[in-house]
Amino acid sequence: MPHKSVKSFASFAIAIPLYRIFDYAIKDPQLVRVGTRYRLPFGPGSRTGVLLATHNSASVQPDRVKAAGECLDDSPVLSEHLIALATWMSDYYLQPVGEVLFQCLPRYLRKARREKPVRVKYWQASTIEPALREAIKKRSPRQHQILLAIEQSDCGLNALQLKNVNLNWHGLVRTLEDKKAVSWNWSKPQTSTTPLESLPELNREQAEVFSQMESRFGRFSVHLLDGITGSGKTEVYFRLIQNQLNQHRQVIYLVPEIGLTSQLVERVRRRFGERFAISHSALTERQQYEAWERFRQGEVSIMLGTRSSLFSQSARLGLIIIDEEHDASYKQEDGIRYHARDVAIKRAQMLDIPILIGSATPSLESLNNCEREHYYWYRLSQRPTRYAPPGIQLIDSRNTKLEYGCSPYLLQRIDHHLGQNSQVLLYLNRRGFAPVVMCHECGWQAVCRHCDSRLTLHQSLNRLLCHHCGFAQPVPSKCGDCDNTGIRHYGIGTEQLEQGMKKHFPDFPVLRIDRDSITSRDDFARQMETLRQGEPCLLIGTQMIAKGHDYPAITMSAILDADQALFSASYRASERLVQTAFQVSGRSGRGDQVGEAYLQTDFPDHPLMQALANQDYRKIADTITRERKMLGFPPYARVAMFRADALSLQQATDKLDEIKHCLVDSTTRHQVKCIGPIPALMTRRIGRYRAQLCLLSPDMRKLRSVLRESMPEIELVKSTQKVKWVIDVDAFDL
Ligand code: ADP
Ligand code: ZN
Ligand code: ZN
Numbered sequence: 001m002p003h004k005s006v007k008s009f010a011s012f013a014i015a016i017p018l019y020r021i022f023d024y025a026i027k028d029p030q031l032v033r034v035g036t037r038y039r040l041p042f043g044p045g046s047r048t049g050v051l052l053a054t055h056n057s058a059s060v061q062p063d064r065v066k067a068a069g070e071c072l073d074d075s076p077v078l079s080e081h082l083i084a085l086a087t088w089m090s091d092y093y094l095q096p097v098g099e100v101l102f103q104c105l106p107r108y109l110r111k112a113r114r115e116k117p118v119r120v121k122y123w124q125a126s127t128i129e130p131a132l133r134e135a136i137k138k139r140s141p142r143q144h145q146i147l148l149a150i151e152q153s154d155c156g157l158n159a160l161q162l163k164n165v166n167l168n169w170h171g172l173v174r175t176l177e178d179k180k181a182v183s184w185n186w187s188k189p190q191t192s193t194t195p196l197e198s199l200p201e202l203n204r205e206q207a208e209v210f211s212q213m214e215s216r217f218g219r220f221s222v223h224l225l226d227g228i229t230g231s232g233k234t235e236v237y238f239r240l241i242q243n244q245l246n247q248h249r250q251v252i253y254l255v256p257e258i259g260l261t262s263q264l265v266e267r268v269r270r271r272f273g274e275r276f277a278i279s280h281s282a283l284t285e286r287q288q289y290e291a292w293e294r295f296r297q298g299e300v301s302i303m304l305g306t307r308s309s310l311f312s313q314s315a316r317l318g319l320i321i322i323d324e325e326h327d328a329s330y331k332q333e334d335g336i337r338y339h340a341r342d343v344a345i346k347r348a349q350m351l352d353i354p355i356l357i358g359s360a361t362p363s364l365e366s367l368n369n370c371e372r373e374h375y376y377w378y379r380l381s382q383r384p385t386r387y388a389p390p391g392i393q394l395i396d397s398r399n400t401k402l403e404y405g406c407s408p409y410l411l412q413r414i415d416h417h418l419g420q421n422s423q424v425l426l427y428l429n430r431r432g433f434a435p436v437v438m439c440h441e442c443g444w445q446a447v448c449r450h451c452d453s454r455l456t457l458h459q460s461l462n463r464l465l466c467h468h469c470g471f472a473q474p475v476p477s478k479c480g481d482c483d484n485t486g487i488r489h490y491g492i493g494t495e496q497l498e499q500g501m502k503k504h505f506p507d508f509p510v511l512r513i514d515r516d517s518i519t520s521r522d523d524f525a526r527q528m529e530t531l532r533q534g535e536p537c538l539l540i541g542t543q544m545i546a547k548g549h550d551y552p553a554i555t556m557s558a559i560l561d562a563d564q565a566l567f568s569a570s571y572r573a574s575e576r577l578v579q580t581a582f583q584v585s586g587r588s589g590r591g592d593q594v595g596e597a598y599l600q601t602d603f604p605d606h607p608l609m610q611a612l613a614n615q616d617y618r619k620i621a622d623t624i625t626r627e628r629k630m631l632g633f634p635p636y637a638r639v640a641m642f643r644a645d646a647l648s649l650q651q652a653t654d655k656l657d658e659i660k661h662c663l664v665d666s667t668t669r670h671q672v673k674c675i676g677p678i679p680a681l682m683t684r685r686i687g688r689y690r691a692q693l694c695l696l697s698p699d700m701r702k703l704r705s706v707l708r709e710s711m712p713e714i715e716l717v718k719s720t721q722k723v724k725w726v727i728d729v730d731a732f733d734l
Contacts, residue, residue: 034076041066318353364575434493453466663706694734
């Protein structure tokens with residue numbers, strides 16, 4: 001009789017939308033490692049899975065268990081800690097565990113690729129003749145900029161770092177190589193632990209906050225740094241980071257976005273040299289993976305990144321920092337739904353390390369947690385620079401003739417500030433040329449074929465675009481209904497505002513920052529240089545300019561067209577408006593000149609506008625919080641939202657009715673409110689009809705009991721391509 005070996009099994013997580021893990025047979029149980037990826041036979045094809053545990057018996061009949069394929073990794077790509085975190089997320093957010101685990105990996109590793117050793121090229125400067133340097137400086141400022149950046153680095157720059165200096169670094173470096181001004185090597189930079197630039201002396205408030213935090217940092221604790229714009233929060237972060245580096249620990253530093261505009265990257269580089277990696281979605285998968293790998297290997301000590309960088313692997317993580325913690329971009333709204341701030345707090349708790357969250361306009365949730373003494377609460381109420389942030393002044397735009405969306409008074413203020421050699425920031429959160437295109441005969445409007453939304457005119461593209469699905473069409477020459485040729489556009493977007501300002505202020509550069517303007521990148525870099533050097537100019541932008549910038553020459557900021565928020569159906573709209581208003585106004589007066597901040601509105605008597613003009617953030621936040629309490633909304637209630645989308649509204653609501661059916665007993669027993677199904681705010685989007693079913697309770701435990709009791713049954717409600725449903729725990733909007 002042939003010898004029959006004892007079979008061993010392992011369970012694997014696979015990235016499919018099922019709430020379960022899968023068993024496979026494995027050959028050498030003592031050799032396998034938890035957290036490595038395998039190629040696994042699955043259905044007719046194969047999938048990648050992450051090994052979670054080994055055991056002696058399988059959950060299904062042993063002879064029906066398939067054998068796992070090749071192992072793709074030499075070492076685990078997910079630590080046991082991250083697996084535990086993902087498991088918690090899967091349980092809390094009710095998302096399939098396999099999908100959550102893969103979400104924790106850099107995209108590059110989500111596919112069945114073998115891990116490739118990261119070898120990074122570093123460019124170093126050669127000693128060059130003064131004549132050559134002069135020639136480079138004179139003929140190509142951009143080459144010179146690259147050369148300087150390389151020379152000023154500790155030990156050369158890699159591709160990723162060069163890209164941050166200039167997007168077209170490749171050609172520039174190639175030319176510098178030809179000129180023998182630089183050369184490259186495969187090498188790791190040596191890391192020094194002394195800060196590179198001299199440190200400003202902390203002011204009294206900063207010093208106090210810093211020493212209090214330090215004394216509480218030994219174990220898990222959440223610290224909210226609630227400091228007005230420009231109060232030196234970043235400086236406090238830097239000190240705390242430096243302390244971690246001195247103890248040979250690593251830091252994850254999350255920010256809402258790292259655009260091309262990121263001044264922060266430069267600041268971090270000036271302070272910490274090349275001891276950091278950057279990761280965000282504008283990088284390629286391979287680059288994100290390289291950043292992840294360099295941090296994992298300990299080659300760099302700081303991971304500066306956006307939301308998903310939270311899952312960076314580290315064997316000696318000492319601190320997590322989340323800047324602008326109120327920012328909506330921390331909430332992932334598709335795929336795996338989670339809130340990065342909340343998951344980060346969980347991660348810190350599991351590792352027993354401190355976490356620091358900061359904002360000039362903290363979320364109501366975090367303020368509430370401070371009030372209930374779940375978080376430590378620190379305030380910075382002064383700017384270390386000369387002037388306090390300006391108060392917001394309302395400009396009444398009723399009954400005045402607007403030019404390019406600006407009232408005469410606003411234009412006059414802009415003129416005044418430019419005349420004083422200052423910079424002016426105009427915030428308009430609407431890209432494109434005009435948001436409404438319509439027939440003035442019959443009232444026909446250009447709307448999207450696939451969404452319940454209007455099309456925006458983009459004049460430079462000579463197209464109408466849908467900002468929700470990307471649908472584009474040529475600008476029609478006549479009305480879609482009555483054949484009239486009098487098509488007109490109404491309202492104003494950043495593209496039009498830019499044109500208008502260029503016409504009105506021909507002597508000053510006008511810079512525009514929004515998702516469309518980033519197309520001509522070189523131009524853009526040059527414009528940013530103007531801003532940095534403090535020459536007078538106008539800066540126009542969407543939310544991309546609202547935060548994270550510190551340009552001391554800006555002495556005036558203005559918000560145009562904030563009125564939409566007053567009529568929004570979203571309960572978060574007022575909180576968002578207030579945060580934006582304080583963030584935008586806080587961009588001005590950071591240098592040694594006093595700033596001014598304006599908000600132009602048709603509703604200057606509206607209570608919220610009045611509050612903005614007369615109160616500080618905390619007061620307004622208190623008022624909004626009280627309203628929320630009365631209405632029984634977050635942070636005084638917890639929400640779980642079921643969303644469905646289908647080719648018809650009926651199908652979507654039917655699906656939610658099916659889910660509601662599984663919940664009813666439980667919600668009644670636990671007295672959890674169940675609202676819906678109702679059509680979503682924007683019912684049709686990208687060709688699908690959307691509806692929602694909302695569970696609401698002041699008590700998270702009750703809500704969780706309902707979900708725990710009903711989920712096994714709900715999971716059986718099929719989610720198909722035709723009628724899809726998802727659950728969103730702690731949903732942002734109702
Ligand atoms: P925040 O992050 O709160 O917006 P920053 O850290 O960006 O504030 O600080 C605003 C400006 O003040 C920056 O230019 C920074 O260099 C400067 N600054 C911060 N702390 C100090 C200090 N203690 N002394 C002098 N300047 C400071
Ligand atoms: Zn018409
Ligand atoms: Zn659309």
